[in-house]
Amino acid sequence: MFNIEEFDIKLDTEFIGRNFIYCDEVVSTNDVLLKEKEFNKDGTVLLAEYQSKGRGRKNRTWVSNAGQNLTFSILLKGDFKENKINLINLASSLSVAQSLDTLYQFDVELKWPNDVLVNKRKIAGILLESSSKGNKINKVVIGIGINVNQPNFPGKFDIQPTSVRKEFKAIVSREKLLSEVLNNFENNLNLIKVEPNKIINDWRNRCKMIGEKIKVVMGDKIKVGLFDDIDENGFLILKIGNTVEKIYSGDISIR
Numbered sequence: 244m245f246n247i248e249e250f251d252i253k254l255d256t257e258f259i260g261r262n263f264i265y266c267d268e269v270v271s272t273n274d275v276l277l278k279e280k281e282f283n284k285d286g287t288v289l290l291a292e293y294q295s296k297g298r299g300r301k302n303r304t305w306v307s308n309a310g311q312n313l314t315f316s317i318l319l320k321g322d323f324k325e326n327k328i329n330l331i332n333l334a335s336s337l338s339v340a341q342s343l344d345t346l347y348q349f350d351v352e353l354k355w356p357n358d359v360l361v362n363k364r365k366i367a368g369i370l371l372e373s374s375s376k377g378n379k380i381n382k383v384v385i386g387i388g389i390n391v392n393q394p395n396f397p398g399k400f401d402i403q404p405t406s407v408r409k410e411f412k413a414i415v416s417r418e419k420l421l422s423e424v425l426n427n428f429e430n431n432l433n434l435i436k437v438e439p440n441k442i443i444n445d446w447r448n449r450c451k452m453i454g455e456k457i458k459v460v461m462g463d464k465i466k467v468g469l470f471d472d473i474d475e476n477g478f479l480i481l482k483i484g485n486t487v488e489k490i491y492s493g494d495i496s497i498r
């Protein structure tokens with residue numbers, strides 16, 4: 244059981260998670276916050292113990308044992324520009340990385356666009372989705388799955404999963420971790436407004452693939468080049484010979 248009181252004591256935010264919804268089972272926490280009109284408050288966090296159809300990026304599924312991990316979504320309301328959404332995406336993975344660092348002293352790596360890795364294994368994933376009214380994006384939902392106390396991961400994966408329990412060699416408090424992530428996330432959201440370069444720099448410093456030769460898969464297109472950097476909005480700068488290309492989405496791997 245998730246102890247809401249314990250979580251609440253450690254939550255140190257103005258608005259993120261102040262409207263907190265906890266449920267046993269949903270299809271996907273992202274779907275609920277995107278589609279259900281009753282959940283409409285900026286900063287709402289929905290945590291589910293189990294998702295019957297948890298979703299990952301690129302139509303993949305996100306499988307997570309019931310009651311052992313953190314599968315939750317954060318709702319942001321407003322008027323969002325495309326560039327800002329990408330910064331929010333980076334700020335989300337950065338918040339998870341900072342929290343894992345602080346609580347368990349992991350050396351956390353961020354893999355573009357926003358996978359969170361420990362010892363080259365995936366410990367958390369993020370799925371950011373949005374909805375629009377007219378031509379304005381008015382709702383952003385950030386879905387975060389963190390493998391916390393799951394002991395093993397049977398099956399085949401693109402990147403082998405791991406959990407805090409496996410890396411830290413102990414069962415840890417999900418309440419403490421969730422409050423830490425939300426505290427960091429609110430802090431990073433504020434930084435996007437006043438010092439966006441700090442988000443980019445902190446993210447860049449954790450991205451070990453910069454400088455490497457990589458393969459980028461974008462649907463049925465494949466590009467190979469040098470991962471030169473990320474730009475001021477977090478998009479990937481790929482050098483192919485003498486030309487430079489900006490990559491907005493895709494899956495990357497070392498060549």
Ligand code: BTN
Nearest residue numbers: 271297298299300368369386388
């Ligand atoms: C990925 O790495 O492909 C992203 C995984 C995102 C999983 C989370 S779990 C909570 C939220 N609800 C979903 O259905 N997906 C996200």
